[in-house]
Amino acid sequence: xxxxxxxxxxxxxxxxxxxxxxxxxxxxxxxxxxxxxxxxxxxxxxxxxxxxxxxxxxxxxxxxxxx
Numbered sequence: 721x722x723x724x725x726x727x728x729x730x731x732x733x734x735x736x737x738x739x740x741x742x743x744x745x746x747x748x749x750x751x752x753x754x755x756x757x758x759x760x761x762x763x764x765x766x767x768x769x770x771x772x773x774x775x776x777x778x779x780x781x782x783x784x785x786x787x
Contacts, residue, residue, distance in 0.1 A: 748773070 753769030
C-alpha cells in the first residue's frame with residue numbers, strides 16, 4: 721500500500737510541475753477555435769480547442785502506457 725502512496729504522490733507532483741510550466745510559459749491556451757467573449761462587465765473564455773488538444777494528448781499517452 722505504501723508503494724501506491726508513493727506513486728500517487730510522485731504523479732501529483734509531476735502534474736503540478738507540468739501545470740506550472742505550461743501556465744508560466746503559455747504553451748497552451750488562447751488557441752484558434754477557443755471562444756472568447758468580452759463585453760462591459762462580462763467576460764467569457766471557453767477553451768474548446770485547448771480541451772480537444774489536451775484530450776487527444778492524454779488519450780495517446782494512456783494508450784501508450786497500456787501497451
